[in-house]
Amino acid sequence: MSFNIGLSGLYAANKQLDVTGNNIANVATTGFKSSRAEFADVYSATKLGSGSKTVGNGVRLANVSQQFGQGDVNNTGNVLDMGIQGQGFFVLSNNGSLSYTRAGTFKTDKEGFITNSEGTARLQGYGVDANGKIQNGILTDLRIDTSNLPPKPTDLISSTINLNSTADAIPKTATYKFDPANTATFTKQFTTPVYDAQGNQHSMDQYMVKTGANTWDVYTLIDGRNLDGNSPTDATTLAVPSTMTFGESGELLKVSTPMPSGAPRESSDLLLTGWIPGTVKDGVWSANGADGADTITLSLGKTTQFNADTARSIPTQNGYATGQITNLTIDGSGVLLANFSNNQTKPIGQLSLASFTNEQGLQPVGGTSWKETFASGIPGYDSPETGTLGSIVSNSLEESNVNLTNELVELIKAQSNYQANAKTISTQSTIMQTIIQMT
Template structure:
């Protein structure tokens, strides 16, 4: 029996050497998780159980358990290198077969899909709709779309403006004081804002502020030097809108020739693009159709205080055609494409998988695992949701192997192997003695 006990010990020590050697071999493997050999003793027993004086029958390998502890995350400078800081697994799809990994060495194939390092499986996540909204709940192959971002015509312009309450009044009854964009003495302040038509062509919208009386200002809006209705201000005259303030400097109303009564929301409405012509009620500029609903200029944040007449940087929602310049990935896994027209657009979001029993996953090589009955079904969600970790772009998670500890385990396994070999050698010597006695 001692031979069998010694042999089981040799087998166990050999398995311990195998596990330790595999850990050491993968000390530089991205996303690798170290393993630990777990053993249990063996006893022979009958249906009535083992006696109080029963000697054990050796040892056997109970399990090789992987240790899913966090590995160090080191920067690489490659945006598609991703590490998970916390729990969770990247989801890969290889022709319908899902696998899970902590190795974030991804790249883009010829069709723009994000794949693992050997290109055999595609990274899974959530797509976006036409408006750039993330479509959570449905896994799809993540793809980096390098096509141009279509232009958008301007529909809203907003800013914060203060008009100096102590500015001198420009008397409009005097002919020489009548507004003329070429004469600075006929207006108090000029503001310029770039706006865009549907083909991405840029136009300049100029607003001229003229103080016409106490708490009263006229605003002249010209686009490319023309009135909103497309007429030439030198021929038909400029078209003003009137702003009225109360004694505390708060904007009370805005009136325009098209809307003689004060509107509830103090906004100006520019109803056309210039220069251009009217076709079916829609203004066109250089062959490009502008926004048919016109451009709303929000004036609600306009005040009249005793301070310099000034405006904050205007915000407008139009833009020209854009080409993708670079990609960024935030902690929640949202992939943002940055374009040459200063716009950003989500093009997808990475999904992570979690399991009730990570130890139940089946290792399939390539630093990947498969779902099993023991692991339970995976739960998919966005990073930073619940217990799922954070995505670290431009970085990779290193192996969690502690090389010092593994070298010590190597020495232990070697000693165990030698000790069990000594057990067999001693038993052999005893048997030789018995044979000689016979």
């Protein structure tokens, strides 16, 4: 019996050495999780129990459990290197077969798909629609689209403007004629870049003319011309202003725009329709050609008339020219943001992380990856920083969580255990030799 007990001890010590050696071998493996050998004693028993004087039959390997503790996340400088700070696994798909990993060493293949370092599996996440909105709930292969960002015509401009209530009024006499080249015909000028549907940049100039105690005229020109494409100083095509009316407290009451027919249009916004050279018909400016924008809305609701310098905050407008992708950034929630040469930023996807009820039930399949099993439970997918899921750290990798000092101590313990069990066998052999000599 002692021979079997000693052999079981040698086997257990050998397995302990195997596990420890594997941990040490993978001390520099990205995303590696250390393992621990777990043992259980062995007793013979019958249906009526093992009895109170039963001697054990040795030891057996009960389990090799992986320790999913957090590893250090260190910077690498590669944007597609990603570490998870907290819980969760990256999701990889190899022709529909899903695996899970903590190793974020990703790259792109020739088609732009994000893959693991071997290029055998694609990173999974959520795609975006035409407007850049994340489509949560449907896993897809993440791909970095390097095509140009198409231009967008300007259709909204907003800013905060204050018009000086103490500025001198410019009387609208019979001889007055607005002339953008004559500063005596206007009080203040503001310029805003705007874009047409082909991505061409134009200059929109607004000329503010104080005409009374609480009234200001606004002349709007595109590239120095009226909205109908003609010169604002041409005797037959004089610029037509809109009129802003303010209350006694300096708040904007309305913006009134004359129409060729019918009553003036009154609103807190100024609408420019067909702003690329066109013709005026039925109160709207109709564009000539396909390069015109339907409408630009100039949001003037934040315009005030106080006793302060006439000034405008930096305007915002939503148009832009064609852009080429210049770089990629990934935020903590896993959103992939493409930055373009036209100063635009557009989401092109979002990483998905998987979580399991029982991580210990995952089956290691090599390549620092695991597979789902019945014991692990089915995975739950969601975006990073949702619930208990961790955050994504771009330009970084999670190192192995192996504690080398502890593993070296385990080596010493396993060696001692092996020697002690070998001694058990040699001692039993000596006893048997003694018995044989007695006979």
